[in-house]
Amino acid sequence: MPQIDIEVNGKRAVHTVPASRTLVQLLREDLGLSGTHVGCDTAQCGACTVLVDGRAVKSCNVLVAQLAGRRVQTIEAVAREGVLHPMQQAFSEHHGLQCGFCTPGMVMRGIAMDSEGVPADEEQVRRGLCGNLCRCTGYEGIVKAVVAGLQRMRPPCEGGSAHAGL
Numbered sequence: 055m056p057q058i059d060i061e062v063n064g065k066r067a068v069h070t071v072p073a074s075r076t077l078v079q080l081l082r083e084d085l086g087l088s089g090t091h092v093g094c095d096t097a098q099c100g101a102c103t104v105l106v107d108g109r110a111v112k113s114c115n116v117l118v119a120q121l122a123g124r125r126v127q128t129i130e131a132v133a134r135e136g137v138l139h140p141m142q143q144a145f146s147e148h149h150g151l152q153c154g155f156c157t158p159g160m161v162m163r164g165i166a167m168d169s170e171g172v173p174a175d176e177e178q179v180r181r182g183l184c185g186n187l188c189r190c191t192g193y194e195g196i197v198k199a200v201v202a203g204l205q206r207m208r209p210p211c212e213g214g215s216a217h218a219g220l
């Protein structure tokens with residue numbers, strides 16, 4: 055069986071897994087990280103979204119064997135020392151969840167949108183969430199939460215416009 059060296063939530067380890075082992079199986083079944091959910095197992099719902107080297111990926115659709123040397127982050131590592139991540143805080147304040155099943159994937163997708171430079175406006179955020187489904191259909195709150203989360207993750211620059219001298 056292949057031996058794959060992966061960092062998960064800051065801990066690097068070598069995993070000996072069958073070639074067919076998916077990332078979500080490694081996370082949930084081998085590492086006990088059950089915050090990453092499985093809604094479809096066919097790359098449609100986004101409930102299994104995690105970050106790989108900062109990019110959002112659907113972990114049901116990625117093989118562990120593809121991840122040698124990569125850095126994986128799951129919902130369990132988003133809050134720091136008991137303090138919610140700004141995106142999690144925004145979900146809490148803007149009622150971005152109902153049953154909560156889709157929420158870990160939504161939060162991870164929202165965090166990835168920051169590094170992708172997705173503008174913090176409703177239309178762009180809706181487009182960015184097109185691969186994440188909510189069976190409770192709570193999209194209004196989810197979109198508002200991601201917009202607010204992106205705004206919090208991007209503090210206003212000091213000193214006014216970067217183009218002030220042009």
Ligand code: FES
Nearest residue numbers: 093095097100114
């Ligand atoms: S469980 Fe991975 S996309 Fe639905």
Ligand code: FES
Nearest residue numbers: 152156188189190
């Ligand atoms: S809050 Fe229930 S599936 Fe989205």
